[in-house]
Amino acid sequence: MSKAAGLTxxxxxxxxxxxxxxxxxxxxxxxxSRLLVxxxxxxxxxxxRDLHALSxxxxxxxxxxxxxxxxxxxxxxxxxxxxxxxxSQSVVLLLARAHLRALLPEALGKEIAPIFDAAExxxxxxxxxxxxxxxxxxxxxxALMPPKIPVGTLVAVQSALSHRRCxxxxxxxxxxxxxxxxxxxxxxxxxxxxxxYLVCTTFDYDDVLQLALHRxxxxxxxxxxxKQPQGFDFxxxxxxxxxxxxGRGRIMLVARFDPDAAEHLRExxxxxxxxxxxxxxxxxxxxxxxxxxxxxxxxxxxFGSMVEVIHPKRLRETFRDxxxxxxxxxxx
Numbered sequence: 001m002s003k004a005a006g007l008t009x010x011x012x013x014x015x016x017x018x019x020x021x022x023x024x025x026x027x028x029x030x031x032x033s034r035l036l037v038x039x040x041x042x043x044x045x046x047x048x049r050d051l052h053a054l055s056x057x058x059x060x061x062x063x064x065x066x067x068x069x070x071x072x073x074x075x076x077x078x079x080x081x082x083x084x085x086x087x088s089q090s091v092v093l094l095l096a097r098a099h100l101r102a103l104l105p106e107a108l109g110k111e112i113a114p115i116f117d118a119a120e121x122x123x124x125x126x127x128x129x130x131x132x133x134x135x136x137x138x139x140x141x142x143a144l145m146p147p148k149i150p151v152g153t154l155v156a157v158q159s160a161l162s163h164r165r166c167x168x169x170x171x172x173x174x175x176x177x178x179x180x181x182x183x184x185x186x187x188x189x190x191x192x193x194x195x196x197y198l199v200c201t202t203f204d205y206d207d208v209l210q211l212a213l214h215r216x217x218x219x220x221x222x223x224x225x226x227k228q229p230q231g232f233d234f235x236x237x238x239x240x241x242x243x244x245x246x247g248r249g250r251i252m253l254v255a256r257f258d259p260d261a262a263e264h265l266r267e268x269x270x271x272x273x274x275x276x277x278x279x280x281x282x283x284x285x286x287x288x289x290x291x292x293x294x295x296x297x298x299x300x301x302x303f304g305s306m307v308e309v310i311h312p313k314r315l316r317e318t319f320r321d322x323x324x325x326x327x328x329x330x331x332x
Contacts, residue, residue: 014038025070090119094132146194147214156219161186165228169219184224188234227305247293254311256283
């Protein structure tokens, strides 16, 4: 193959990979800019000839109903990907679609769809084709139904976050009947259980908040840059304060369990410093440094009479008061 023919073939491949799938489309001018970035400096007329030549062999469509005209792959066409996706890559993509759906950008859904289609095609004749259907993540707690988030709200929040712009919105706090107007500076999205939270600051304050997306309404991007607290690291926040629910600080938990109730803790410890001691009365004493938050308290309460909190004293007293209150509720 001559050098000129090789360059033409490379340009054809770059063109095919740049064209989106219908209903999205790309104008000749946009394709010219894309090719220039890829290192192909050719005239617009040459690009038009290339497109018409390629449309004779590939399912390409020219939308000439209104100007500017645009090119796209037909809806039923596969993804133009060179090289083809490997089975391992395809499995990862399909698992991401199944388990990370809440975090996939809604506005990019049409653009992402061909990639998932290509992953399914790559696995169609592979032993891995049923892998996503044969694997599942079971929530440890009660599986609640996710709240409904209006598509417009989700798209607007994701857009503001991706462009690092602030937006105005109305937000209804938990337990409140009326929503209030806020100026919001988005920092990141976080999923806890079935709830999608926006981590953000509001107005000119530096306090980092978590707003439940389903309580947001009337979202309007303002086109102004979002402010970020100095030194803020979203991933570090998510691993620390973001992973806690009404945290009260670290404690040394000492609790005594019935042996069967504590058996799983021998395999899945509460913390790296966990210690288990077999007691003379048949129970086991568990010691571990943990975060004292609502998640810990709900977990302990779930064991009912099979656990006794020994330390810290304030946590033991909280459980004692809760038990007394429950006796009052259930007494005949």
